[in-house]
């Protein structure tokens with residue numbers, strides 16, 4: 459079961475005592491997101507609905523993804539099981555497998571999940587007479603942020619050559635009533651479409667959808683491979699088709715269950731200074747030139763709610779989202795690199811700075827092979843440091859990981875430094891933007907062919923029968 463709309467999800471939260479209504483007036487500048495942050499840091503991580511935001515008639519809601527329980531409810535299942543289901547879709551049939559039952563299984567997974575255009579913006583929706591971004595409770599989170607930023611927009615574009623749709627989530631700095639920044643990183647789907655439009659005449663249509671059912675919002679963040687429609691991905695994950703409507707003034711379709719839609723365009727010949735913006739890295743991302751989004755039309759649902767999130771150091775809800783992504787995509791990574799046992803995209807490393815994987819090592823140089831595979835795979839290409847350990851190490855236990863790193867590395871032999879692409883504004887340490895270096899740490903046990911001539915010592919481990927016996931006795935001793 460997945461949710462039909464943001465409002466449907468809010469009803470669910472309310473029933474679970476996980477939605478707190480705040481009727482006191484709050485300021486969308488600094489105050490609102492800091493309240494969300496404190497609820498996450500020292501509270502229970504409940505979702506908060508702000509009914510009276512200073513300067514706006516539209517209520518704001520936040521902490522929508524703030525606990526693992528909520529995330530699982532949004533996904534309709536635990537993310538690893540969903541990942542297994544997804545990887546099963548791309549698996550070749552086995553020799554003893556009934557092709558009919560496999561066919562039925564594929565049919566069940568894929569039928570009725572393609573997004574469908576069911577009409578136009580209509581009943582229950584209202585096209586506003588005038589464009590004014592100032593009517594929304596758009597938040598400013600950190601004191602040195604350049605202004606207010608839309609933080610959960612679904613940015614819908616079409617490839618100007620193939621017509622393939624992309625949906626991505628990129629922050630948008632509000633410049634004035636009608637314009638906002640379009641901060642899509644150079645590697646992302648929207649930026650790819652924009653680059654193609656650059657070679658053509660005219661502007662590119664963009665629809666910015668704010669507030670949909672939470673699974674669609676998640677799908678816009680998920681590292682869905684380029685060329686795959688996020689709305690279709692959402693249908694497969696949620697086992698339910700997403701209904702779309704045709705845009706009013708743009709040649710694009712967007713989810714029928716929206717709260718607010720901004721229809722407009724970007725012009726390839728125009729950029730503007732964007733930022734600074736307090737980012738996931740724990741630093742302010744620096745100012746840079748980015749495309750400008752012009753709003754032509756605004757459409758709203760009746761009783762719309764504006765969703766927001768706090769971006770900052772990684773103990774906020776982005777960790778919950780990031781970990782769900784990690785679990786969901788692990789089985790897919792394993793279809794390509796089956797020797798990977800587990801993967802930890804560590805939040806301390808802002809998810810892309812430190813990646814730990816455990817492998818079943820079979821041959822000399824195996825850890826290096828895995829590093830290069832990961833640096834060539836989707837958004838894992840951004841991994842600045844990759845640590846590879848043997849499968850006896852629990853990589854989710856920081857102590858164990860550091861123990862393995864410190865006891866299995868000879869730095870001269872096991873550290874690899876290579877050049878590569880990095881995430882533009884999210885890496886301020888590299889001397890240049892978008893280009894820098896990567897480090898691979900091979901913390902697996904070494905074999906002779908890797909230049910190790912000594913005897914690799916055994917790891918301490920109690921024998922199973924003694925361990926079992928002592929555990930029983932220990933209980934009997936009343937310890």
Ligand SMILES: [Mn+2]
Pocket residue numbers: 624625626647682683684685686688
């Ligand atoms: Mn995409």
